[in-house]
Amino acid sequence: MTNSFDFVKGKVVAALLALNLLALLLSLGVGSGGYTYLFQVITGNADETATKIVLSYRLPRYLMAVIAGASLSASGCAMQALFRNPLAEPYVLGVASGASVGAALSVALGIETIYSRIGMAFFSALITAYVVYLIGSSSKFRDQTYAILLAGVAIASFFSGLTSVLIYFSAQSMHKVIFWLMGSFSNPFVEEVLFALPITIAGLLYLLITSWNLNALLLGDEHAAAVGINVESFRKSLIAVVALLTSTTVAISGVIGFVGIIVPHTMRILVGEEHQKLLPSTIFLSTAFMPLIDVVARISTSGELPVGAITAMLGGPFFLYLLMRRSV
Structure with a gap:
């Protein structure tokens, strides 16, 4: 039995390596x-045009896709354990809607530079996550985890409406925000990668180091406390890290939905529920999945499809599959 499992595990690792190489x-x-x-770039014979296209455009774009995929997938995996809900995703904290308000506001105020967009989207997302947690963790609620989830839905709805109002009153200058709301890696900047990469690495390392705690949390707060976990402290830390990862991703690439559901559940089917295996394999699949989706977005039309539109078309049927699978 062990040999059979090790063989399957080896095949999964080999497939993930091949997928990542193909995506690159x-x-x-x-x-x-x-x-x-x-x-030409690999052999050192590239001219200025080839070097600029490969190293200054395609490579940052690939890295942005890797960062977005890893952050959203790992965050989705963590949220599913925290809320003990297989359909939870990173955006349940209202982070995406908060970041959207920040980005739209930077355009409405006429300060839409790369730094202002990233900064305002990032900080508005973090503030949103803090407000959601503050409301949901009130002592008035018996089940604070469930209250955080509902608070996130309510705040996200409010900020989505606020973003729509900003777009309505600044329609002529909001076309970039509308495309950003659908998720995109177009026009990548090295500055965006340099901003997001250290945050992403630190956040992923934290989730990997505490992956055993996610197993305990999945079994309930009482069980987690019984095995020595400070549930309240860990919940705060987990929400903070997920908010940081998600807000960073949304700030550089816009809103890309369903990645935090599709990738973790694909690996859950292959490697099981144990987070010491599930989390790293989820990250490993996501670093191939997101760049491949981006390639599809680039070649599908003469222009470019929003990445978020493609993941939504994939995520809808996948979501229904999960619902039917659980009901069987």
């Missing part, structure tokens, strides 16, 4: 000049 090659090779530019 496609991300750096697909587009103007094709793989010729990539080959």
Whole structure:
């Protein structure tokens, strides 16, 4: 039995390695000049045009997709354990709606630079997560985890309406925000990668180090407390890390839905519920999944489809599959 499991595990790891290599090659090779530019850069024979396209455009874009995929997938996995709900995702804290308000506000105020958009989206998302937690963790609620979930839904609804109002009153200058709301890695900047990468690495390391705690949390607060976990402290830390990861991703790439559901559940089917295996394999799949979706977005039309639109089209049927699977 053990040998059979180890064989399956080895096949999963090999498949994930192959997928990641494929995603890297496609991300750096697909587009103007094709793989010729990539080959020239690898061999050191690239001219200025090839170097700029591969290293200044395609590579940052690939890294943004990797950051977004890993952050959203790992956050989704953590939220599903925290809320003990397999359909929970990173945006349940209202982070996406909060970030959207910040980005829309930067455009409405006429200060829409890369730094202002990232800064305002990032901080408004963090403030939103803090407000949601503050409301949900009130001593008035018997089940604070459930209260946080409902508070997130309510705050997200309010901020979505506020974003719509900002778009309505600044319609002519809001086309960038509308495209950003649908999620995109177009026009990547190295500054965005440098901003997001250290935050993402730190957040993922925290989740990986505390992955055993997620197993205990999944079995209930009483069980987690019985095995020595300070549930309240860990819940605060977990929500803070997930808010940080999600807000960072939304700030650089916009709102990309369903990634936090599709990727964790795909790996849950393959490796099981134990988070010491589930979490790293989820991150590993996401670093291939998101760049591959981005490649599809780039080649689907003469222009470019929003990445969030593609993940939504994939996520809807996947969501229904999960519902039917649980009802069987």
